[in-house]
Amino acid sequence: MQGKDLFFSTDIEKHVSEADIIFVSVNTPTKTRGLGAGKAADLTYWESAARMIADVSKSNKIVVEKSTVPVKTAEAIERILTHNSKGIKYQILSNPEFLAEGTAIQDLFKPDRVLIGGRETPDGLKAIQALKDVYAHWVPEDRIITTNLWSAELSKLAANAFLAQRISSVNAMSALCEATGADVSQVSHAVGKDSRIGPKFLNASVGFGGSCFQKDILNLVYICECNGLAEVANYWKQVIKVNDYQKNRFVNRVVSSMFNTVAGKKIGIMGFAFKKDTGDTRETPAMDVCKGLLGDKARLSIYDPQVTADQIQRDLTMNKFDWDHPIHLQPMSPTGVKQVSIAWDAYEASKDAHALCILTEWDEFKTLDYRRIFDNMQKPAFVFDGRNVVNVEMLRDIGFIVYSIGKPLDPWLKNMPAVA
Numbered sequence: 001m002q003g004k005d006l007f008f009s010t011d012i013e014k015h016v017s018e019a020d021i022i023f024v025s026v027n028t029p030t031k032t033r034g035l036g037a038g039k040a041a042d043l044t045y046w047e048s049a050a051r052m053i054a055d056v057s058k059s060n061k062i063v064v065e066k067s068t069v070p071v072k073t074a075e076a077i078e079r080i081l082t083h084n085s086k087g088i089k090y091q092i093l094s095n096p097e098f099l100a101e102g103t104a105i106q107d108l109f110k111p112d113r114v115l116i117g118g119r120e121t122p123d124g125l126k127a128i129q130a131l132k133d134v135y136a137h138w139v140p141e142d143r144i145i146t147t148n149l150w151s152a153e154l155s156k157l158a159a160n161a162f163l164a165q166r167i168s169s170v171n172a173m174s175a176l177c178e179a180t181g182a183d184v185s186q187v188s189h190a191v192g193k194d195s196r197i198g199p200k201f202l203n204a205s206v207g208f209g210g211s212c213f214q215k216d217i218l219n220l221v222y223i224c225e226c227n228g229l230a231e232v233a234n235y236w237k238q239v240i241k242v243n244d245y246q247k248n249r250f251v252n253r254v255v256s257s258m259f260n261t262v263a264g265k266k267i268g269i270m271g272f273a274f275k276k277d278t279g280d281t282r283e284t285p286a287m288d289v290c291k292g293l294l295g296d297k298a299r300l301s302i303y304d305p306q307v308t309a310d311q312i313q314r315d316l317t318m319n320k321f322d323w324d325h326p327i328h329l330q331p332m333s334p335t336g337v338k339q340v341s342i343a344w345d346a347y348e349a350s351k352d353a354h355a356l357c358i359l360t361e362w363d364e365f366k367t368l369d370y371r372r373i374f375d376n377m378q379k380p381a382f383v384f385d386g387r388n389v390v391n392v393e394m395l396r397d398i399g400f401i402v403y404s405i406g407k408p409l410d411p412w413l414k415n416m417p418a419v420a
C-alpha cells in the first residue's frame, strides 16, 4: 500500500544503495545504427543502470533483470558490476515479465508462471531462493520456475515468438480463406478445439503490434545469426514477414476495392492503438496501414478513444524504432502530416468518407449506429474490418460493401483486381 510498504521516489541512487534486491526495468530498444542495426537490442540504458549501481552500492546486492534482454546480457552486466565491485558481491537474476497490456494487474496477481533464472552456484541458488520467497507471498510454489540464467532470458524471447507465430499462422490462413471462401473464424475455432493447440491467440487481424513481439523476434533472429544458425534465423524472420504481408495486403485490398485509387478520398480510421483497452501505439499495425494509404494519397480522419492527437501525428512522422527511446531523445515533429485529421468520435471520422477501416478491436465499434454512419458517407460506402468486429450481414443489409479479414468475400470485391 502506498506510504506503508510502497514508496515512490526519484532519488534513485539513495534507494539503490539501500536496497538488497534491485529490479532493473529499463528500455531495450532495437539498435538503429552500427553492428546489428535493425535487429539487435540497444543496451545503452541497461549499461548505464549497471554502472550507476556499481557506483553507489556499499553492500551486497541481488540485481534482477526485468527488461526483456537478449540472451547473455546478464553476463555482460555481471562483468560491469564485478569490475567495479570494491569487494561487493553481486548476484544477477533474470526474472522476465510475462504480463500483457490491458490485463497487467490480473497477470501480476495470477501469473501462469514466474520464471527466475540465476547462476547454479551456492550464492546464485541463494539469490534465486531470496527472490522466490518474495513471489511466494502470492504465487503458488508450483508456478515459480527456476532455471539457469540463459534459459530464463531465452524463454522470454521464445514465449513471445511462439505467441506471435500463432497470429502469423492464422493470418496466413486468413489470406487462403479469402481466396477459397472458407471463414477464418470457423477455421480457428475448429483448430483451437484440439486441446494440444488451444483456442487462445488465434484471432486473425490486420497484424500484430505492440512493443514486444517484433522486437523480441528480431532479437531472436540476431542471436541465431550470431551463432551461425541462418536457417533458424530465417524461420523466425518469416513470422515478421507474414505480419508485414498482412498489413500490406490490407492496404492493397482497400485500394483495389476502391477502383484502384484512394487519392483525395477521405477514409475514416477507426482505432489506432495496437490493441483495445490501451492508448499504446508502439508498433501498432495502424501506423503501417495509415502510411500505406497516405502513400496512395488518401485523406485520413483518425479516431481512437484513447490515443491523443499528438501521439498519432508523432507516430506518423517517427522513424522505425524511435518509439523505444525516452521522449526527449525522439525526433520532434513540429508539423503534423497534412492529409491527416483527428476526429472526436467515430461519426465525425466517417462523415463524408468513402470508406472506414477498423484497425483496433475497441468494443464500441461493435455497437455504433451504422445506419447513421452509412447515411453520412459517400457511396458506394466501404467498411474494411481489420479486426473482425462488425456484423458483416447487418452492414451488408444496410448497404455497405464489407471486407472482413479472412471471411468469404463480398461479391463486389471478388470482381476487383486480385490482391497479392
Ligand code: UGA
Pocket: 068, 097, 098, 099, 100, 101, 102, 160, 163, 167, 200, 201, 202, 203, 204, 205, 206, 207, 208, 209, 210, 211, 212, 213, 274, 275, 276
Ligand atoms: C505480449 C505478451 O502477450 C505478454 O505475455 C508479454 O509479457 C508482453 O508481450 C511483453 O513482452 O512485455 P502485449 O504486447 O501487451 O503482450 O499484447 P498481446 O495481448 O500479446 O497482443 C499483441 C498483439 O497481437 C496485439 O496487436 C493484438 O491485437 C495482436 N493479437 C493478439 C492478434 O492479432 N490476434 C490474437 O489472437 C491475439
